[in-house]
Structure formats: structure tokens, C-alpha cells
Amino acid sequence: MDTPWFRRRRVGVGWRPITWQGRLVTVAAVALAVGALTLLHASSARVPIVILIGAVYAVVALATGGARPAKAAAPQDEPTDEEAEIGVGGVEQRRALRALTSGRVSTSLPGEPALVVEHLTKRFGERLAVDDVSFSVAAGEVFGFLGPNGAGKTTTVRMLATLIAPTSGTARVAVLPLDSTSGGETRKRIAVMTENPGLYLRLTVAENLEFFAGLYELAQPRARIVQALAAVNLASRANDPCGSLSKGLRQRVALARALLSDPAIVFLDEPTSGLDPVASREVHELIDGLRERGVTVFLTTHRLEEAERVCDRVAILNTSLRTIGRPDELRDRLFTKSLVVHTGAPLTSPEAVFAVAGVDGWRADDTTSYVLTVSDARTAAPAVTRALVAAGADLLSLAETQHSLEDVYLELIDNDVEAAT
């Protein structure tokens, strides 16, 4: 129900109508009661009929509103949608995040990984969803989990969140083994932000968080709700029904819900899906803030530039684990380093020019463009420059080839597609 017809009185009992529908129902109930008392004045049935009218009126009032005006968990000056979308006050957010994570007791021993996954496999009937995946994530690390649709990312997260059981393999999540006895304790130490925000649209933002605060049995839930909302810059929308929020704002509420319990590990499934660039940047800053506070972040994303921007290490999954490492490590592992040379005119003897230390090979892209394979670009580039100058070449540019994480991803996934066909 979008607008309640009635509202409970702040003091005392009863309701007061606040919309024309509420007033209409009230007038009709009074008219019916007066009519029954007048027309049935000689009948003993008038009392039960009036009681019945009163009962129906109470049910309608309760059903179509009935709540006392909520105590504001947030400042009274409501911002516009635009203000809330853009977000203000990064300092406030960082302060709120500090407050949220200040009471957490570390769940890992020093040096012990937050997540250890060994040979994890999951089958759904005949279909192999995750195949023999092993990796570990250090405490306080931001770990990116990449892969195409249907690669098994969400299934892996669901197994680690104790939602579904692995077919084989083991894992330790926040120091606890993934078994039938520790599921509840594990879930207390983690938080999962699913791709679908999964909010109760009829409840307000604060009521959604209050529910989860209860499930986590948090002490001082109101204070934590205020801090979590401030951390995602949504404090002013605490009393808005979630159904009235845009997709981006719902995403932020889901993020606040994930932060509420001050988890040791946060699983974020596409946290910036549906967010505009400014809001996405805020989420990235929030992830940076979580890293600074020692929270382990397991980030599932399709946005490779996001993974490159915020993740310490990434893993690329395509049912089985294809590769894992720091983004720059993966680039080095997958692509040979190269220098691209552009000259004003074709070189007369490129073989002689490029026969310098550090250059392992070369090829001409066109008449004035050459790609040199090098083992170390930093040492090869000055030698190549000197050789070009000595040969009297008109050097226009010399640059190291830059491969993005996207190149790495596409290279691996394309290889899988080719192997499958």
C-alpha cells in the first residue's frame, strides 16, 4: 500500500484518517452505526450490529495504515532524489564506516587466510557447475571473482555462504570448516550481498535493516542501522518504503544490510550493477574503506575495470579456475611484453637496428610501425631509442604495449570457447 489511509495517534489509542479514503470509511462507519441504532432501536440486535461495524472499521483502519509515525532514525531535512542519488559527504561515510567496523573482533589468526577453498566441486544433476576449484584469500584482501555468465561464480559464493552443499571438496570460511555443524556460526561472521537486492518493498529502509539486525542479534541495532545507512549515504531515506526507491538506491540499501553485522568477510555480487558512475565510485571507495578496516571482500563482478580498480587479486572462473593472481601478474603471465615503435619513414635495415640487448624479436606491423618482443621494457626501451637515433631514424613514438585485465579475461575465455568448439 503506497499511502496509508489511517495513522495511529501519537498519544493514546485509536486511529485518525489521513486521506480521503480514510475519511470516507470513517464517515460511512459512523453513519452505519447511527443508522443501526436509530432503525433498530426496538431490536436487541442493535448492540451486536454496532459492535460488528466497529470491528470492521478497526480492521480496515489497522489494515490500511495503522502504524504510529515512525521515529526518525535520520535527519529531518529530506534531500531530493537527485541529492540522494549523487551522494554527498564522503567524510561522513568514512566516519560511519569506521564506527561500523570499530567493534569487530578478528576472526582470523594472524597470517591465517580468511578463505581457504580446496577442490570445491558442485554438480546439479548431470551438469557440472563448479569443477575442482581451489584458492585462498588473505584476511583484509579484496578478491575479485570474474567469469562469464554460468561460470559458477554465484554457485561458489552460495557454497561458501553455507547456502548449498558442495558435491565434494572442502573450505574454511572465516576460520570455520564448511560442514553441517558450523553453518550458523559461519553465517554470523560473513555477509552476502546478492545480485538482486532482495529487499522487502513494503517495508521502509530502516525496517528492512531492523529485520536483519534482529537475525544477527545485534546489540544496539538502531545505532548500527544509522551508521550503516550513513556509510552508504542513505541516512536521509531511512523512513522511505523500499518500493519507492530507484534500483541504484535499493542496491545501496542491500550494501548497508551487508555492512550491518560488521562481518569478517563480505561477499558482494555485482555491487555496482545499476549504479551510476558517481554512485559506483562511492561503492569503490567503500570497498577501499573496508580493506583499510581489515574486512575481507569477495567481489563477484562482470566489470573488469572495476576489478582492476579495487581488487588486490582476481580469479577467473569458467566452471574450473582458469587463473588467479594480481592483475599485473596475470598480464605478464599471459602476454609477452612488447614495445611499439612508430617512425616517420621505413627503416632501411630494421634487423640491424633492433639487434640490441633486451630485444628478443621483432615484426613489422606496417612500413613505419614495428612491434618488438622484449623481456624487460624498462631496460630495452633506452637501448632501442639509442639504436634508432644512431641509425638516423625519424622516431615518432616508442611505447610499451598495455594489456588490460579485459585482455587477459578475453584471452582466457576465448581459449575456452575455441576449445569447446
Added chain:
Amino acid sequence: MSLKRVVSVVRKEVREFRRNRFVIGTMAVLPVVFLITPTLTIFRIPDSASGPQVKAAVGVISLLMLIVPIVIPPVIAAYSVVGERDQGTLEPVLTSPVRASELLLGKAVAAFLPSVAVAYAIYLVVLISVRFGAAHVVRTAVFHPPQLLAQILFTPLLALWAIWVGIGISTRAGDARVAQQLSTVASLPLLGFTSLLSFQLVKPSVPLAIGLALALLAADIAAWRVVSRLFDPERLVTGHRRTDALPRD
């Protein structure tokens, strides 16, 4: 078992019900429909009515009063699990520390409280109507102590049974509408039980009422345990039955 988590689930569910027009409509309209027939019936019976006539009329009233707690709860309970799955809210809940038994108990209590409140309120209105508007013979029959006791005891216990049936179906059904239809059908056998008492085919007495109530209570507790075991997060989230040792406790 954490009482705090159960209370959180109850509070959330009740808040949702109060803002759901379908639930409120069902809870408001159905009881009123059930109220009209007995109220009109009892006012028509004169003091000179024969014993069987009075017995039949009071039987109808009792039956309708026991139908209310059977018919209303499945509407809510059937939606409780499959409805959450359909709107995408189940997965975040299942990744929280809540146990299946706590979640289901909270949902059952949330469906139980308004259903029983409405059923008792309707019964109270009928009693007041009988007290002030009905003939003496009807009053005597309605205010028969074992009958009153049976009505008061069976209302919550029948409601609870209907709720567990509804939730049980909700954990297995493909969508909310199917769950609601199946739950209503599955609650119908209880009508046979209530008919026996309402029409005094089984003569209500205080020991019988208490004995049957205890049996129903035991059945309700057993139903809670069974439905908790039926609850399979993996099936609800992925659509596939679990094939391994369940990590959820």
C-alpha cells in the same frame, strides 16, 4: 533456538501483512462473510423452536466458527516461503544466521496471531449477539461449557495445524498461487473433524475437549519439526534437490 531471531521474523511478517491488501482483504472479508450467516440464523430461531432445530442451528454456528481458523491461515502461510523466493528476498535471509526452524516458527507465529485474533473476535461478536439477541434456547445451547471450551481450545490449535500445512506446501510449491490453492484444499479434511464436534456427533465433554486439544497440540509440534526438515534451502534457491550432507544447521 534464538527467541530474538524468531521475534524479528514475526515482526517483519506482521509489518508486511499490514501493508498487503490481499492479505488484509482476505482477513477482513472472509470472517465477516462467516459472521453474517450465523448472526441471521440465530435471530430467526424463536423460543418455541424444537430441540433438533436449535441443535442444527447451533451446529452450523460452531462449524462456521471453527472454519474461520482453518480457512484464513493458509492464505498467509502458503505465501510465506514460496512468496519470499519469488520476490528474491529468501536468499539474503538464508545467508543470515537464522535457522530453518526459527524462520519457519516466526512465520507460523506471524500467521497465527492475526488469524486467531480474527477468529476469536468473530466468535466474541457471535457470543455477544447470542447473549443479547438470541432466544433463550439458543443461548443455553451456545453457552454450553464443553462446547465453549472446545471452541476456545480448538481455534488456535486448528489454526496452527492449517498454518503448518500451508508452510509445508509453500516450501515445495512452484509458485505462490499454486501453494495457496493446495493449502486450502489440504486444510479441508479438518472440516470433517470440526463437523463431528459442531453437530455433536461426538458429544463434547470437558475431558474429551482437553484430550483432543492435547492430541492436536502434539500434532502441531510434530508438524513444525516435519516442515523444518522439509525446508531445503538448496532446492528453494537453485531449484535442485540437495544431494549431499546439508551444511545448514
